[in-house]
Amino acid sequence: MDFDSALKVVGDYGSEQRKYLYLFSFVNLFIPMHIIGLIFLGREPSFTCHRRTEGPACSLQVCPRYVYGDEFTSIVSEWDLVCDKSYKVAQLQSYLMFGFLLGNFFFGGLSDYLGRRPAFICSLIGLAVVTNLSAFTYSYFIFSFLRISIGFFVGGVGLVAYVSATEVIGLSQKVFAGSFYQAFFSIGIMVFAFLANLIRNWRYLAIATSFPICLCVVIYWIVPESPRWLASQGRISEAEDILLFIANKNGNIVKKSSIELDVPSKTISSTKSYGYMDLFRTPVLRKEMLIQAFCWFVCSLVYYGLTLSAGDIASNAYVSVALSGLAEIPGIFFCLWYLDKLGRKKCMYLSMISGGVACFLVIIFSQSATGEFGKHLRTVFALIGKMGISASFSVVYIYSNELIPTVVRNSGLGFCCVSARMAGILAPRATSLGVFNMYALFGTASIISGFLNLRLPETFGKPSPESIDDVENRPANKQTTAKTLVNSETVQAIEENISMLQNGEPNI
Template identity: 45%
Template sequence: MDFDSALSKVGEFGLAQLLQSSLVTSLGILLAFQQVNLAFVAKEPSFLCTDPNIQGEAVCHMEKSCENIKFVDEFTSIVSEFKLICGENYKASLVQSMYMIGVLFGGLIWGPQSDAIGRKKTLFAGIILLATTSILSGTTQTYLQFAFLKFINGAAVGGTGLVVFVYSTENVGASYRVLAGTMVQVVFALGIAACGGLAYLIRDWRQLSFASGIPFIFYLSLYWILPESPRWLASKGKLTQAEALLFKMALRNKKQILRTDIALARPTKSSQKEKVSQPESVGYAEFFRTPNIRRRMVIQIFTWFACSVVYMGLTMGAGDIGSNAYISLALSGLVELPAYVACVLLLDVIGRRAMLSGCNILGGLACLLLIFIPDNAGSSAEMIQTALALIGKMGVSAGFNVIYIYSSELAPTSARSSALALCTMSARIGGAIAPMVAPYGKLMMFRVFGLLALSSGISAFLLPETLNQPLPDTIDDIENDTKKTQ
C-alpha cells in the first residue's frame, strides 16, 4: 500500500502525531522572538547633547559635532551601544535587511538539505545555530560582529522555520493538515505577541538577546525523543524504517494492527530501472521543465511574493495603532489569530483554492478602499482606516496561512522542502521590497498592496484543489496525474 493508506490505519492525527507536532511547533515562539526582537534591539532611543554651552540644539544638525551624547530612554539597544545616530542611523535598518537576506539564504540551503539528509538532522542543526548566534550576538563588541551574527541567525531562522512546517504537516492525514499547518502560524503569532511582553520586561538589549537564545538549548534534548519523518523515509526508499516508525505511531495511537497491515508497497523491477535512470535529488530547475509543475510553481511564487509584500507593509504600520511600541507589537501578532481561526473552520469546507482566492481578494479590496479615506478627516475616518487596515491584515494573514498549507500539498514529497524553499525565497524578496513602497506615499502604497493581493487571489483559481487528496510523491505523479490532485 502507499503511505497515505498506511497512515489512515495508523491514525491520521492521534496522540503520536499530536505530541510530535506540539513539540516541534512550539519552536515557533522562539523563532518569532528572533524575527521581531530587532524591533527593540535596534530601536533608536531619544538622545541629547550634554556638551557645555549647548542650548537644546538638534544633535544631528549642529555645526560642530557633539562629543557627549546622552541617551535618555529607559532601554538600551545597539543604537545606544554603538552610537548609530545621525549619519550612522542607517546601520540599524541595514541589520534588518541583512537578517532578511539571511532568512532567504537559509531557506534555499535548508530546503534541499532537508530533502536530502532528512528533516531531523536539518532541524537540530538549525537549533544549534540559533542558540549559538543569538547568545553570541549579546556579547558582541562591534557593529560588524553583531550584523554578521544576525545574518547567520536569519539563515537559521529561515531554514529551521521551513523544516518545522514540513515536519508538522507531512505525517498527518489529509483532513488534519489544515489544523497542523495553522497551528504553526498561530504559535508564531503568539510568539510575536509574547516578544512584546518579553521586551517590556527586559529593557537591556544584551539581556534580551540572551533570553531569546538560551531556551533553544533545552530543545536539543528532543533529539533523542523526536523520530525522523516516516514519510520522508518512505520517499527515500527506506521502507523498513518507515514501517517501524508507523507501527510505533499505531501503538501510541492505540490502534490494534499488525505490522504487516501497514506494509508499504515495494517498487517493481521496472520502476526500479526507471528510478535508476532519474537523478536522486531534485534541483530547482526541475520545477520548471514540465508544464504542470511549472504552472503550479509560477503561481505559487507570485502568490508568496504578493502576500509577503502586503503582510510586511501592513505590519510595519503597527506602530500607528498606539504610542506604546510594546503594546503595538503585541497587537500586530494578536490580530492574526481571527484569520487563523477562520482557516481552521473553513479551509476543509470550501477548499484551499477558494479560501486563498477569497482571503487575498478581501485583503486587496480593503487596501484599495483605503485610497478613498482621506487623512486628517476626523475620528470617524481614522476608525474606518483602522478597520480597513485590520481587515486587510487579517485577509492577507489568512492567505499567507493558506498558501503555506496549499504549497506543501501541491509539492511532491521528494522535493517538498525544496519547493517551499523556492516559494519562501520569493516571500523574503517581497518582504525586503515592501519598505521601498512607503516613500512614494500612502496612495501609491495601498494601490500597490491592493493590486498585488487582488491579482494573486485571481491567479489562485488556476491551481488545482488539494482538499482531501493524497500528496504527490514525485514530479512524475503531478505530470501523469497518478495521484489525481487535479
C-alpha cells in the same frame, strides 16, 4: 498501499502525532522573536546632543556625543544609529532577510537530501549559538554578520519544523495542524511584545529570546525521522518501522504486514536524488511553482511590511506590536473553519482579495477622514489588511505543502521561501515609501496574487502527490487532455464528413 492510506491505519492524528505537532509549534513560538526582533532591539529612544539644549539634535552637522533617554536601551543607543546613520537599522533587517533566503535555499535542499532530522538539529543549534553571540558583541560590523547568520539558521528551523510537523498527519487533520502551527507564530509576536516591555535592555532581551531555542534541541531525540520522507527515498522498511511505532504509541494494535508501503513507480530509487532543477523540468509543475513563488513573494512583502510598520497602529509601540500579532488570530481561525468547506483555492483567493481591498481602504480614509475617527478607521482597516494577509500566509503553507510532490517538497517549499525572503529584503524599503505608495503597492500586489491563485488546482480531499508524475497526471490535467483529444477527434470527423460530401460520398 500509499502513505496516506497507511496513515489511516496508523491513526490520522493520534497522541504521538499531536506530541510532534506541539513540540514543533513550541519552536515556532520563538521564530518571530528573531525575525522581527529589530522592532525592539533597534528601536530608537529619545535623544539629544549634549551640546544642544533645545531644537532637534539632528540639526547639527556633527554631534560628538548623543545623550539618550533611560526608558530602554537598543543597538541605536549602543552605536549611535541616529540622524544620518538611522538607515543602518533598516539595513540590518534586510541583512537578516537575506540570510533567511540563504537558509531556506540551503536547508530546503539539505532536508530533502539527508533527511528532516539532520537539517533541523543543525539549524537549531546554529540559531542558538549565533543569537547568544549577538547579545555579547560590541561591534556593529560583527552584529551585522550575526544578523545574516540568525536569518540563515532561522530560515532552516522554520521550514523544516513545519514540514516535519505536518508530514505525519493525515489529510483529515492537516488543516487544523497547519493552522495550529501558524497560530503559535502570531502568539509569539504578542509574547515578544510582552517580553520587550519587561526587559528594556537589548542585550538581556536577545539572551531571553535565545534561551528557549537551546531547550528545543531535545526534540531531536524525541521525534523520529519523517516516515513520509523515508518512503519517498525508497527506504520502505524504515518508514514502516516508524509508522508501526507511531501506531503503538497511539494505542492502535497494528501489524507491520497491514501497513506495507508501495514503492511509487517512476519516482524513487535508492540512488536517485531530487533537487531544485526538478521543480521546472515538467510543464505543469513549472507553472504551479511560478504561481506559488509569486504568491509567497506577495504574502511576505505585505506581511512583513505591515508588521514592521506596526508601531504606527497605536501610540504605545508595545501595544502596537501586540495588536499586530492579535490581528492575525482571526485570519487563522478563518482558515481553520473554512479551508475544508470552501477549499484551499477559494480561501487563498478570498483572503488575498480582502487584504488588498483593506489596504486600499486605508489609503481612502487617509485622504478623506480626519481627526480621531479617521485615525481609528485607518487602524481598523490596517488590522483587517494584516488579518487577510496572515490568513493568506496560513493557507499558502498548507496549499503548497499539498501541491508539491514529496520527492521535492522541501526543495519546493525552500524555493517558495526564497521568493518570500526576497520580498522580506525589500519590505523595510517599502515601509519608507509613505502611507499612500506603501498601501497602494500592497493592495495591488495582493489582488493580482489572489486572481493568479485561481489557476492552481484544488487539493482538498485529495492525496498528496508523491512524485513529479503524480503532479503531471493529476485528474484535472487528464480531464483537460481528454477534452482536447475529444475536441480534436470531433473536428477531424467533421472535416472527413465535409470531404465526403464534397466528393459525393454518403455519410455513414
